[in-house]
Amino acid sequence: MLFDKGFLAMGNILFVSGVLLTIGLKPTVQFFTKPKNHKGSIAFGFGFFLVLIGWPALGMMVESYGFIMLFSGFWPTAAVYLQKSPSIGWIFHHPVVTSLITRFRGRRVPV
Structure with a gap:
């Protein structure tokens, strides 16, 4: 099954x-x-x-x-956290990924 x-x-x-x-x-x-x-x-x-x-x-x-x-509503906050992460943060500094993150950054949930 x-x-x-x-x-x-x-x-x-x-x-x-x-x-x-x-x-x-x-x-x-x-x-x-x-x-x-x-x-x-x-x-x-x-x-x-x-x-x-x-x-x-x-x-x-x-x-x-x-x-x-x-x-x-939590995805933008998670993206910012992952961007600052030392192990995989380099992926989030790629121009394409950065443009996606900045597009949603205005809807960030305060933590």
């Missing part, structure tokens, strides 16, 4: 548990219920439901969309 729904469901549970343990209960609930995150939260939850009922491939695609929608 290409995808085992038990492992996928466990991964989803561990992901949500990790977010919960990292930032706490109240901030986790606030994050998933923010109006700008509704589309991502619904997609992630529906994808999780699809995995549970036995449609793991479709569920993973829907979850991936929800994950991207939920965490798209």
Whole structure:
């Protein structure tokens, strides 16, 4: 079997548990219920439901969309962090990559 729904469901549970343990209960609930995150939260939850009922491939695609929608605001911050990293930062100093980073830098999330 290409995808085992038990492992996928466990991964989803561990992901949500990790977010919960990292930032706490109240901030986790606030994050998933923010109006700008509704589309991502619904997609992630529906994808999780699809995995549970036995449609793991479709569920993973829907979850991936929800994950991207939920965490798209963090990508610019992650890019700046990676650019300053001594081990792989040199990749992010390439002109093409630098132009992509500067395009999204205005939407950076404060950390």
